[in-house]
Each structure stands twice: as C-alpha cells, then as structure tokens.
Amino acid sequence: MMEDRLQKIIASRGYCSRRRAEQFMLEGRVKVDGKTITELGSKFSTDCKIEINGKILLETTIKKYYIFYKPRCVVTTMFDPKKRKTVADFFKKEKIRLFPVGRLDYDVSGLLIMTNDGDFANYISHPRYNFNKTYQALCDGEVSKQQITNLLSGVIIEDNYKAKANAAKIISYDSKLNQSLISLTINEGHKHHVKNMLKSAFIELIKLKRTNIDILDLGNLKPGEFRSITKEELSKLFGKIKIQNIGEKQKWE
Known part of the structure; x- marks a missing residue:
C-alpha cells in the first residue's frame, strides 16, 4: 500500500484542507492507530486508521463543490x-461533511467555496496559483x-508589506448619501487584506462583499443561498493550475 504525508491523506478523505489538517496535528487532535501524531512530515499508509477529535x-x-453566498454576521467555521x-x-x-x-x-x-475535497481546497487557496479574488466595497x-x-500602485499594510x-x-x-461603491481585485490573502489596503489608502469602509473567485461569481444567488459548481467550471479551474488528476478517480456530484 502507498504511503503519503498524513496531512495529505486527511485532505484526500475530504475532512479539511492540508493546512487545516496540519493545524489539527500541531494541536494534538490527530491520532493514527491510536497514537497522537504531531510531526508534520510523518508518512503513513493511505488506508491507515485516522481519528480527529476522537x-x-x-x-x-x-466529492462536492459549491458556491455559497455567505451573509454578513456569519462565521466561516x-x-x-x-x-x-x-x-x-x-x-x-x-449528508457529507463540507468545509x-x-x-x-x-x-x-459574498462568495465562499464549500467542498469536501481537501486537495481542491489546497490548490485554490495556495498563493502560488494566483487565483484572483474580486471585492466590492461600499465606502x-x-x-x-x-x-x-x-x-x-501599492499601499503599505501590516509589517511594512506593500x-x-x-x-x-x-x-x-451617490451624492445624496455621500457614499462610493468601488471594486478591488487581489490575488493574495493576508489577514484583513482588503480592509487594511483601504485603510492605508484613507478610504473609509462601510461594507465589504466578495463577488468573484477567478471564473466563479455569485450570479443570481442571494445571501444564504448556494449552488453546485459545474463540471465545466471545475475543468477551467483545474486547467488554470495545470492539475490533470484531481477528480479523475472520484465520483463527481
């Protein structure tokens, strides 16, 4: 039987992304065959017995993939x-656990992707693939x-980062309300990234909404609604990151 890194096995089983799995490991929440594993480089058989939080x-x-219109005042956990x-x-x-x-x-x-495909989550969120994210800001x-x-041209945010x-x-x-609506596209994801950029540009934010992740958009969805990402959309995303094997051996829904 093949061996692989534990965080990758956890992601492939659809529990969470690799990064999240690494966090669980460091917190001592992951066991393999009854033994707590905290070493991120640990490798195991791909069919090993894994426990998370007991x-x-x-x-x-x-594997399932959704575009979800997250409302305001909802926690992304x-x-x-x-x-x-x-x-x-x-x-x-x-019936399947999504994250x-x-x-x-x-x-x-705004737009949030929900899935049970840890490998997909890892590629979409990894900075090396430069997936653009577009926001609308009411100011x-x-x-x-x-x-x-x-x-x-660039503004300085946390730790002198441009x-x-x-x-x-x-x-x-809107001259009556004295409010502006602007759009902003980035391909990075530091904490409070867009908020900090607007603050550094002396733009006073009222509300913020993410409208796009690369080719994906909210379409006609209303807050709290979701739809399945189509096979065509998935193929375009996979093609962008030049990953040909994700999803080939899985049943798509």
Whole structure:
C-alpha cells in the first residue's frame, strides 16, 4: 500500500484542507492507530486508521463543490464556541461533511467555496496559483481617482508589506448619501487584506462583499443561498493550475 504525508491523506478523505489538517496535528487532535501524531512530515499508509477529535475519519469517493453566498454576521467555521451562526448552519441537510475554502471575515459577505475535497481546497487557496479574488466595497465619502491609483500602485499594510491591487475602479458615487461603491481585485490573502489596503489608502469602509473567485461569481444567488459548481467550471479551474488528476478517480456530484 502507498504511503503519503498524513496531512495529505486527511485532505484526500475530504475532512479539511492540508493546512487545516496540519493545524489539527500541531494541536494534538490527530491520532493514527491510536497514537497522537504531531510531526508534520510523518508518512503513513493511505488506508491507515485516522481519528480527529476522537472520531474515526472515513474516506468518501463523492466529492462536492459549491458556491455559497455567505451573509454578513456569519462565521466561516464549522463550529463556533460563541454560538454564533456559522456556514455549517446552511448545509445541515448535506449528508457529507463540507468545509469552507479559505475564509471571509464575520462582517464580510459574498462568495465562499464549500467542498469536501481537501486537495481542491489546497490548490485554490495556495498563493502560488494566483487565483484572483474580486471585492466590492461600499465606502463613506467620495473616493478619488488618486486613491484608486494608490491601490493599484501599492499601499503599505501590516509589517511594512506593500500590497497592490490587480484591478481597482470606482463603480458609482451617490451624492445624496455621500457614499462610493468601488471594486478591488487581489490575488493574495493576508489577514484583513482588503480592509487594511483601504485603510492605508484613507478610504473609509462601510461594507465589504466578495463577488468573484477567478471564473466563479455569485450570479443570481442571494445571501444564504448556494449552488453546485459545474463540471465545466471545475475543468477551467483545474486547467488554470495545470492539475490533470484531481477528480479523475472520484465520483463527481
């Protein structure tokens, strides 16, 4: 039987992404054949017995992929100790455990991918593949062309890091409300990345929504609704990252 790194086996069984699996391992929440494993480089047989939080991790051959319109004031986790509403609350009827790819802040709405394919989640969220993410920001006051230029040329955010927008533009300005609507596209994912960019450009944010991840968009979805990602969309995403084997040996739904 083949051997592989434990975090990759966990991801392939559809429990979470590799990065999340690594976090679980470091927290001492993962056991193989009854032994707690915290070493990230550990390799095991791909059919080994894995437990996470005391529950046996079974493999599934059915992979699911959804575009979810996350509402504001919803936590991008499957469980929240503060008892706030989570993304998991919208998928209670699903028999297969799903998890979010990446995250959106509690007060940010918009497009979130939900899946049980850990390898897919790993590739979509990995910075080397440069998947563009587009946001719409409702801002207080009239955003100037110079502020948009600053976002494109780069602004300093955390730890003196210079962040640039791939694209940015003013969509509209409401003179009565004195509010601007702008769009901003990035391919990075630092914590509070877009919020910090707007702050550094002296743009006062009111509300933020993610509208696109690469070719995926919200379409006609309303907050709290979701739809399956089509095979055609998946093929385009896989083609972009030049991964030909993901999904070939799996049953698609």
